[in-house]
Amino acid sequence: MTPGARVQAAIEILDEILAGQAAEKTLTNWGRRSRFAGSKDRAAVRDHVYQALRCRRSYAALGGTETGRGVMIGACRDQGIDPADLFTGQGHAPTPLSESEQAHVGTFESDAEKNDIPEWLWPMFARSLGAQTEDVAQALRARASVHLRVNLLKGDRDAAISRLQHEGISTEPHEASPTALVVTEGARRVKNAESYLSGFVELQDAASQAVVNALPLQNTPRVLDYCSGGGGKALAIAALRDGTVYAHDADPRRMRDIPERAARAGADITCLDTAELSKSAPFDLVLCDAPCSGSGSWRRDPEGKWRLTQDALDEIVALQSKILDDAAQLVADGGVLAFATCSMLDVENHKQTQDFLARHTGWEHLSERAWHVHTGTDGFYVSVFQRAG
Known part of the structure; x- marks a missing residue:
């Protein structure tokens, strides 16, 4: 595929995504019907699509329309490339620019548009990050390291x-x-x-590993990863201590790969369903890596940035509070409860810490720490509490 043909493929895929299709599904379907595309072509098209999703608002402003074509025109301009060099109409490249597309001068109507953050979220995003707001937002516009x-x-x-x-x-x-x-x-x-x-x-992201390093794992014979998902943090914990690590998730299907991953890693992890939790409690340390907005990982999942709504965020915050309340009941006297998110929004982080302490007596707040994407990791937060006794 020529560079122009790769751009045209990205345009067609983006149009389907902007119409409501999931990015991964759309890319998979394109790959199945595009047997002519080699591995380098597929990788290049994928990179075009995901970069366009990270920068969807600013690229649309630079390109003139929030369509696949407009976004890719904006991508060229953002990267200092003359779109006319790729939009030639030759060799399956996009058709040449119209007079209006050539004449369009992109301007940004708000800081949120310039920084590729949803308009409704920008005030909360800025309050959460203060002087680091633009640095963080610009970092979210770039691909994450592995x-x-x-x-x-x-x-x-x-x-x-x-x-x-x-x-x-x-x-x-x-x-x-x-x-x-x-x-x-x-x-x-x-x-x-x-x-x-x-x-x-x-x-595993470096900040996700740092969350585990922040846990007081000494003298904690029984550790539970309460919102385990695929078990990444349970595996990291198991590598730092002796003894069994317990893993739980509200949806057991998310844990289906843990036994195989644990065997491969040489780790001792026991998966518990919800009915087994109360029988196995109490635990000396319970980690809640709670569901969240995912704002700290939007470089890897840029669709999440545009799917999030105020109502959805309110539901997430309420769920996090319930998870903390439920998990607290599983902690032994003198034991530790840790709350983590891959979010950079204060309403999911420090405010959750304050609200938990306001709801529950008999807990001491030991520490909290945050990592932000502009420092070279995903955005993460962890807060650690200890039960009296």
Whole structure:
């Protein structure tokens, strides 16, 4: 495929996404009906689509319309490329620019539009991030780095760096966590690498690893990952301590890969369904990596930025509060409750901490910490409480 043909493919895919289709499903369907596209073509088209979704508002303003064509015209202008060089109508490239498209001078009507944040969310986003607001918003417009967690049950970080280098994957330590690596070359090879397939390394953002490092894991024989999902944090916890780690999720289907992942990693993880929780309680430490807006991972899931509404956010906040209240009942006297989100919105983070302490007596607030995307990780937050006794 020519560069212009790749842009045309992205335009067609974006039109379907803007009409309401899910990005992954649309890309998969395009790939199935485009057997002529090689692996490099597919990767390039995918990159076009996801970058356009990250920057949907600003690209539409620069391109003149919120359509696949308008967004891709805006993408060219944002990147300093003359759209006329790609919109030629030749070799399956998009048709040449019309006079109105050529004459359009893109201007931004608000800070939210310039920074690719939904208009309704911008005031809350700015209040949450203060002086860092524009730096964070601009960082969300770029692709996220690929981070790995070194599994200390298999070896140390230096050994992982050496192993990966022999597999054509260059990495370097990430300062957010002692187990974190950032991939500098060969990211697309990771999932087929022996180091990954054998459980020596796992894909996990450095801030997600740092959340685990912030937990007081000493003298906690019984640890529960309460909102476990696929088990990433349960695996990270298991690599840092002796003894069984328990995992639970309200939807057990989300945990279906944990036994295989744990076996590969050499970790001891026991999955519990909801009926088994009360029988297994109390726990010395309960981690609630709660459902959230996902604002800290919008570089990886840019659709989430545009799907979020005020009503949906209100429902998420209410659910987080219920999860905290329910999880608190599972903590032993003198035990620890940790609350984490991959969000950068205060209403999901510090305010949840304040509200929990207002609802519950007999708890001490030990610590809280936040990571933001402009410092080289996903956005994360963790708050740690201890029950009296």
